[in-house]
Amino acid sequence: MNQGMTRREFLQKGLTIVAMGATAPSFLTRTALAMGNPFDVAQVSNRPGVPDDHVLVVVQMGGGNDGLNTLVPFTDDAYYRARPRLAVSRNEVIRITGDLGFHPRMAKLKEMLDRGNMAVIQGVGYPNPNRSHFKSMEIWHTADPEGRSLRVGWIGRYFDSKCPGCEQPTVGFNVGPTMPLAMRSEGGQGVTLDNPDAFQWMPSVDGIGAREELEIFRMLNAPAPNEPGTIDFLRHTAMNAVLSSDRVREAMRAYRGGIDYPNNRFAFSMRLIAQMIAGRLPTKVYYAHMTGFDTHAGQQGVHDALLEQLSTGVEAFYRDLEAQGNAERVLVIAFSEFGRRVAENGSNGTDHGTAAPVLVFGKRIRPGLHGQQPSLTDLQSNDLKHHVDFRSVYATVLDGWLGAEPAKILGADFARVPFLV
């Protein structure tokens, strides 16, 4: 990790350092900087023209979302031939164009689309698709279709590009059990939290006193030079946890609420993100998870429910953001590691496939359909051919929403998909 600081950075950050005291360990100093103002002034600001207060929310639809039953080609006979039991019937589809429409459980998203707050990028994938959950997810997370098992993710590389060597605990905020590889950066990992009520360290009772104990706790957990990697990693994570837990609880207290969310895990995650945004956490990228899209058997009930959760969760989230006055600042993209096989299997399910739509939500977007619906007859090994490389979606977001240089982060530049204003 880079311990140095340029003169310019020093001048910009000087005030905070003085406040921290000259003896603060460099890690804590850098963390304090990050906590106070992670993406401040020149070194971390966006390119001119891209507002600095933009926030990105990534929704991961884990397991492989059935794109064909999400955006349904309801005039295509090949669709109905391939899916005698699972196809969404023509008269149930929520029509968008003459031949494409949403799954009936996506009514709330149709409303968002009609209000101009949703875009669908069709047929997103990558060359030589991998049908392993883990490999394909890794490819999406690292933006490396070669699947070379990189240790840093595409969002992490974006953090690194903005503030090399910085430890910025709350710049990336994951809601869910494990930190996604996409968010891992050279500077460490961001905040992960599942249950805000449990996100606080507990001192013992009646010992030397809670405050003294916390002080000793910090000493025992503070990073020290020349320690083996895993211990060092544990120390950084522990300190990030303790420092960010105060910020998280502050944000929770500041949140006014009053918005109805559905009663499920995904909605809780989106609500927590809305709370953090309301609390002005200095976070650039939030990450939320949905699981259960791996519908090899008995797909119908499961997939229907998931699409409804996605729709109602995102809709409630934007309703919340509107009430807060933050809707303009937030872009959501929802992706899955792959779509599913065109033809259904004998278990009323679908096996692993390839290209699928990526869904985008926001106020400052070009709504509607982008890209091209993959053909159901011109297939490759019974699977859809992609038309948009997923790195084009990333490049568009990095460039247009986060004001970063895509080539630096993705290794090469990719054509933009014009879904941002």
Next chain:
Amino acid sequence: MQQILPRYTPTSSDPWDRTKAAHLLNRAGFGGRPEEIDHVLRLGPEAAVDDLMAFGRVPESFAPPDFTSLRSLWETVAGLYRTNASNRQRFEARAIAQRADNEKLQELREWWVSRMIQTRRPLQERMVLFWHGLLVSGRPEVRFVENLYNQNELFRRHALGNFKALILAVARDPAMLEYLDNESNRKGRPNENFARELLELFTMGVGNYTEEDIKEAARAFTGWTRRDYQFFFDARQHDDGPKTFMGRTGNLDGGDIVDVVFEQPATARYLPRRLFEYFGYLRPEDDVVDGLATVFRQSAFEVAPVVRAILTSRAFYSPKAIRTQVKSPAQLVVGTVRLLGVDAIPIAQLVRAMDLMGQALFNPPNVGGWPRGESWITTATILARYNFSSLILTGGMFGVARRPATRPALPPEALKAATVSQTAGDAVDRLTALLVNGAMGDAKKAPLLKALGAPGPRAGFSAASAEGEAKFRSVLHLLMCSPEYQLA
């Protein structure tokens, strides 16, 4: 290729010592108390491994959960589907059975954690955990908790048995048939779920087969289904046409697929690597894996010789291995309870604490199993790990239980250390020895002395007063809330 993994032999510069004895108990079990470490130290590295592996000689019996009434609830549901009962009747009966099944699952989770805590065969339970994380099944896909229990017992019977036999058993295991949908894998329109994970996650690893191989293997497993709690071969749903799998053509069935899989070089390397990563360290060197693969092949895929080779290898006792493993939540929770003799915390709370740390037994995150190494650690899970110490010492933990008005008694082993300590330095030394096998130097001990309120190590200490006892608890808490304690 026929190289053998170099064994660890004690030398004067690399002696068999307490650190290594503790290391063996940490990795092949749930850690050891001082007297257990002494015992292993006396045995020496070879005999100690023999001792751990010969668990079959240790008598042990745990009464299984009782599934009788749950079975009859599910039978009632099945009966309603055979008659012309109304949908509402069926739905209500289902809801009742499902609720009872969920309660039984909770009982099973507590049963297993109690067993891990009490077992005198720690390596066997560590192997059951290993198989549960490798040959994954769980909720919500597995609807019948009895199947999960039976799978758990299967793993226990095969703990150190033959891997090929285990894979064949797992392919017929009702919980697995539910979890990866092979129960509905039918002739004509096969379901690829089990076939894919069999190759990718259970035996060979990604990149060693083609998509076509998966499709053909899926055909071979058609008709392998279950009737309630038993495997059932449904000949009408089995595709007995010719198939080509990894170069072999014929009317292959599931057993033939397993035969071909076990002829692949990738299979000889895959499990040994996973085992070494479980006991030793992640990303082992190629020659370590080569050596283990040779042992594995030569023994016709017996697991015991591979485990023995790992636990007696030089690599296992190298600095790269010792105190470098992030404890899994099971290691941390069960290990702490065993080490301190904790007996005042309800098992349900221990299970819940493990959930918050990311290891919900019988409900792994996905078919890839549990996180490993640093992936266990996030800002959320590290706080859960640290707050678990509060559960032990105060009875309260965020997300698990409110702090009760009265504290639970100091765990017996901690009390023992407190009672015999005469000076502050002595108390701190005893606790660090007990918890982190001396992995903390004087620099880290100084803050702990401060927590005892002692000006220096020679200051007198007594746990007899309430104040002394509380400060002792404080030090214990701080130690359990240290990065060092997260490593084994």
